[in-house]
Amino acid sequence: MIVDEAFLKSQIRTVPDWPKPGIQFRDVTTIFENPQAWRAVMDSLIHRYMNIEFDRIGALDARGFLMGSTLSYALNKPLILFRKKGKLPYHTVAQDYALEYGTATLEVHADTLQKGDKVILADDLIATGGTLLAASQLVSQLGGQTLEAASIMDLPDLGGSRKLKDAGIPVFSLCEFEGE
Numbered sequence: 718m719i720v721d722e723a724f725l726k727s728q729i730r731t732v733p734d735w736p737k738p739g740i741q742f743r744d745v746t747t748i749f750e751n752p753q754a755w756r757a758v759m760d761s762l763i764h765r766y767m768n769i770e771f772d773r774i775g776a777l778d779a780r781g782f783l784m785g786s787t788l789s790y791a792l793n794k795p796l797i798l799f800r801k802k803g804k805l806p807y808h809t810v811a812q813d814y815a816l817e818y819g820t821a822t823l824e825v826h827a828d829t830l831q832k833g834d835k836v837i838l839a840d841d842l843i844a845t846g847g848t849l850l851a852a853s854q855l856v857s858q859l860g861g862q863t864l865e866a867a868s869i870m871d872l873p874d875l876g877g878s879r880k881l882k883d884a885g886i887p888v889f890s891l892c893e894f895e896g897e
């Protein structure tokens with residue numbers, strides 16, 4: 718089962734000029750508020766990963782937490798939280814990255830992975846790819862491997878999915894906003 722792309726796109730709100738002029742903000746809160754759309758999104762992702770061998774789900778702060786949590790529950794896999802800087806209490810490893818509208822640092826607990834672990838990363842959206850690339854660099858730094866990066870939507874005009882693929886990270890998105 719895979720959600721219909723046109724239906725999914727129609728359920729995502731676009732907010733022009735937020736948080737900065739020129740940015741078309743793709744607002745996924747409208748998916749979370751819509752049980753039919755949210756269930757279709759999560760059923761699609763669960764279906765994709767239910768027969769694949771992997772060890773952990775990595776969820777990206779903040780909207781990726783909702784996807785990662787649901788996948789972890791449904792597939793009975795450990796959940797790793799990749800958090801924005803300064804939120805995790807124990808020993809961490811950190812990676813700086815650039816966003817469409819700023820810079821940030823992602824952290825994860827240093828003992829969150831075992832060497833050789835295969836990880837599925839989950840985030841709502843791929844724009845420049847900086848966030849997912851930073852998470853996959855942290856996975857590699859800890860001796861793991863990113864099996865795939867899963868997102869609800871890809872914004873290919875910003876080049877992120879291409880950048881991830883070029884870095885050897887397979888990408889899966891349920892819909893794309895291209896040239897719009």
Ligand SMILES: O=P(O)(O)OC[C@H]1O[C@H](OP(=O)(O)OP(=O)(O)O)[C@H](O)[C@@H]1O
Pocket residue numbers: 777778779780781815816817821840841842843844845846847848849877
């Ligand atoms: O592909 P990229 O250019 O890295 O952009 C994608 C990231 O940007 C958004 O998060 P944001 O950093 O705005 O933070 P939030 O989830 O805390 O709102 C989105 O949820 C992704 O995590």
Ligand SMILES: Nc1ncnc2[nH]cnc12
Pocket residue numbers: 740741742743744816817818842844845872
């Ligand atoms: N255009 C966009 N819409 C929503 N979230 C984003 N994160 C980075 N770019 C974004």
